[in-house]
Amino acid sequence: MHRLRYMLLFLLLAGPWSEARPQLPERPLRVVVAGVSHGHSSWIYGAKKTGAIEVVGIFEPNRQLAAEFKQRNNLPASLFYTDLEHALDTLKPEGVLAFNATSEHLSVVRACAPRGVHVMVEKPLATTEKDARQIAGLAKRYGIQVLTNYETSWYPTTRKTYQLVHDTGFVGQVRKVIFHTGHSGARRQEHIRFFFDWLTHPVKNGGGASFDFGCYGANIMTYLMQGAAPFAVTAVNRQFKPDIYPRVDDESTVILSYQQAQCIIQASWNWPFNRKDMEVYGVAGSIRAHDHTRLSVRSMQDKAERHLLVTKEDTPVYDNPFEFFAAVVRGLVKPDSYSPYTLENNVLVVKILAAARKSARSGKTVSLKY
Missing domain, CATH: 3.30.360.10 (Dihydrodipicolinate Reductase; domain 2)
Structure with a gap:
């Protein structure tokens, strides 16, 4: 009886999979990084390498911070921009990864949404309910994905x-x-x-x-x-x-x-x-x-x-947020509601x-x- 109960518990814990196994896009998602002041920005180049994204530009208005990030990661100066809209219009990325202050997430979405560029921000989404609702409104109006990344x-x-x-x-x-x-x-x-x-x-x-x-x-x-x-x-x-x-x-x-x-x-x-x-x-x-x-x-x-x-x-x-972002943008996975x-x-x-x-x-x- 004890053995039977243990077997049933094992099957119960195994549980059904309500999502498909992670899939990766056939070609990398072209992304611009919006800000590198967040401590998690090191993930962009410090995390395990993935073919899911290709960083085509980095927007960082703080020139000193940009210079330090460039030197730390041995990057070319041509990758950096001080104007996000200019970067978006020049590079025409498919997505943007926001690693700036939480209060600046809305400004990133304001720049990206009318251009049809999808966004992933670091947690939390915003600092005020008003900003959060504006972000959601822009995403709905322009049909873009806005995801929030949590470890x-x-x-x-x-x-x-x-x-x-x-x-x-x-x-x-x-x-x-x-x-x-x-x-x-x-x-x-x-x-x-x-x-x-x-x-x-x-x-x-x-x-x-x-x-x-x-x-x-x-x-x-x-x-x-x-x-x-x-x-x-x-x-x-x-x-x-x-x-x-x-x-x-x-x-x-x-x-x-x-x-x-x-x-x-x-x-x-x-x-x-x-x-x-x-x-x-x-x-x-x-x-x-x-x-x-x-x-x-x-x-x-x-x-x-x-x-x-x-x-x-x-x-x-998905144990890599960039892979998940790329899969969502390419339509390989649809996040469950909530x-x-x-x-x-x-x-x-x-x-x-x-x-x-x-x-x-x-x-x-x-x-x-x-």
Whole structure:
């Protein structure tokens, strides 16, 4: 009996694939990079090489930053532009990868949308709900894709958790989800000083740790809830390191209230180590995603958790955001509604983050209206 139950659990955890295996375009997607101030801009040339994209130009108005990026990556000066519209009209790319300040994402989409150029921005989509809705409006009007990239979107455990919640019903009705995201905090070091300056700016970044890492929990929770929105948001932000972050929070706890569930997002620049993990509790079981490949599950019948190794081979995901962007633009894959990269998801993420900011400032719970 025990062996039979284990076999059934194994089949349950294997689950169906609701997406096809990742596909790559036959020819690389021609892209322009819009800004290189983001710390993740190193992924463009530092990540594993992929034939999915070809960088044909880099827009960076800060000449000093452009010169440093050029030297660091041994790039020709001809690749760089100080005017985005000129770069787009000259190079006629198929897509743009935005690695600038979050508050500047709207200006990138404004330049790209009328030209039919698709966009991928680094998380979060915007700093205000108004900007997020303008981006969505432009994307709809001109028929372009605007995707938002999160590291956790590449995690096989993120996809597997969704399958266990929705495709197999392993946990039953979800009641509580807890996210722990962040690290020990950024420092103003020479090689990331431009990134640090806007990351710790209340307007350019929207907030501190609350926006930098709170967006992960809001993004995945929206995915797990299949687009259902919370009816209220309560947040408490703290500033434990005013000497380093004088203008923004470095500690944030956000509670999202749904009709049948609660979500707790703990975003911090004060963890003793890097972490991006989540816990999902339902009426019939639990799931704990420790990182991108390690998962622990427990049903009501189990005396202890079962530990699993989840890989992209058994749970297909695109583990490179540029490959995913290229596949979407070329029509090889259509993102599921409210999956992590989509506009539907990320407009709601910004609405949640903006409500959390308002709640933390007022000390009151914010009711969301739709």
